[in-house]
Amino acid sequence: MYELEDKERREQYQQSGRKDWIKNIAIIFLSIMLVLTFFSNTIMNYSLPQVATQYVQQGDISPKVRGSGVAEVEDPYSVKVPNARIIEAVNVQVGDEVKKDDVIFELQDQESDELKQARQDYADAKSSFQKALFSGDLTNEAVERIRNGEYLTDDEMQERLDAANSNYNEALEEDMEAGLEVERLGGGSDTSGMGSTQAAEVAARDARKLAEAQAYKAETEAELTKATNRRDNTIKSIQAELEIKAIKKTMDDAEAKVEKLEKAEKGATVKAPVAGTITSVTYSPGDTTSSDTAGAVIQQEGKGMTVSFTCTKEQAQTLKVGEEAKPQNEWAYSEFTAKLVNIAPDPSDTAGSRILKFEIQSPEVEAGDNVQLSVGANSKTYDLTVPNSAVREDNNGKFILIVSSKESPLGNRYIATRVDVQVLDSDELLTAISGALSGYEYVITTATKPVSAGMQVRLSEDVQQ
Template structure:
């Protein structure tokens, strides 16, 4: 009886010990699993989904008038007075600057006096006609011919009287001598005329050239005078358009010239625009005519509708410049804005987050989570899954091939992971 009790007591002790041992094993099993899980990378996953990609672009910019007027002058003058300030609204004809015109007016008086002198010289040259000189020589020939004819008649009379014995031979010889002198005089007059004709031809050519040069000098002087008058008129610098003054580049006392515009004016005539830079990847989805929103960074925080007008290369960068036309006539230019573009760029059967797509020497891939049964229960392993990517937007990437749709795609990991890594789920 006592032996039986002792045996029962021993069995109970063994059973208790076994139960305690089992509890200890279970405790250490779960404890070891928990400790191991604490050391494993934690990952978060998403399911691949179908949908549309939407590109979203937000860039800061400044509104400018499409029509910007830069007013230059083509002469130098001292600024006498500045009538407006940057930011002022002006209308066509308003005075912007007044330049000192006195030096130009003095120069004009000198030029006008010089022009009168040139015209007088030209008139004198015209008055000194070569034909008048030739006329003098022709008159001398006529006088010599008349004198010769008269002496020839006298010689005939003397010869008749000598034959009749009415005059002495000496008187006839004198008459013949006078006739010879008259012939020589006529011959000399003709020779002088021929020489003068040759000389006159040369002088005429020279005189014509000199007169042409005088005409050119007169024309040039007249042009200079007209230019001076225009400069004097332009010393009162006026607004050539309605608009807002954006720059005044010369102050009172400074010498204004053509190195930079006197003033810059933004006119509302052709509306307003904002220009922002985007990267090449973003620009390939944009087209002229795309509608955009533009948010004013002012107290009102209002928004405007806009349209992409141009897309062109930015100088010295790999970016693109997007010019957005704005539909608001209440703008002035210079307002700070945020240009916001949102545009669908394609539909895909599978989309994955951008951070899930990875690259190695074999190409593009995603890590997917694979569940396996282990000695301590369910275990999760990392598997590399190659994919073919399509377009992407700010958040997702379209996948052409490589996914079946049931995969759990790893998007984040608390530690670096690779093919076959054992992980836990966040």
């Protein structure tokens, strides 16, 4: 009997163990499936496009054109020091109002490099003048006349040259005729058929004529030599006088420059040539000036400053010359006016952008300051606005993608849903739209991967509102 009971107990125990074992296997299997499902969803989620979203909400559209540029002086007057001088004192600073003839710089009393060079140029020209005057190509009469400041006119020079050439041509013609006569007489007369007495008389006569012709030829040669020398000397004299006249002009100019620089350096100050506002000062005490550098720049009285920046062709079409502009940071200025004065194509951009030029008036703006302006129509409120990046377009028109939530056993799933819209207005930040929207939907603005309607997406951690 006891053996039968033990056997039943053993069978019950074995059946109970098999049930526990099956239950444990089932629990382990379900756990593994849950873990695999979790990791599968996690991996799938990380493979989904991550999107940034923002509410569709009421907002203001400000179709203004905004930009910034550097303030520049309109028609600036540059004050330059005409020679190298050392600055003794600077009597103005940026922003100062000056009147005409107000002293801007005081200069050290010293001879400038430009004055030293001018004196050297004058000395060189004077030396060249003296050398040319006594070169030996001029007659004493010409030297004395030039020393007295008297020069032949062009007509007088031409007259002298014509006379010398005419004298030379006459002497040459006479000498050539005399030579031909000597050549003719040198052949003698034909005495054949004459008696000895008659032949002797003819020969004596021919010899006498030849001697006379040869003597005359010697005279014409001498006259030709004199005429040649007179012509050559006349040419040399005229050339020398022309050269001396040019050297004298150079010498006089150099002397006048010396006198001008000496007079300019006696005052040792640089004055404002016009009234206005100092917009820049280049030099400090101790600096050496340069004739190529503006020591100061004056914004002339009655003339303002300008600011320019570029915009798109479409933006420019909404503007008109004469429109008032405002600073983007109005709080920074107590007095400020700006007006659009010009719209012009940007030569550096083939895409057709435009350059907007504004004239500004403000005591708080100096040349070189960066000025931020906005110009255009006033803002308008719309019920539905989205960031510009949220508006998409395909062959069917413009649309946005909103995020729809669907529940699942493992959590919410987010699906991109298309909503067709019409664009009502826009500015550089927002677009006003109309469509099948109630407001406050989450609209997709950016994504890590391309997104299309119906795709499951993953929300970024920072959801914009």
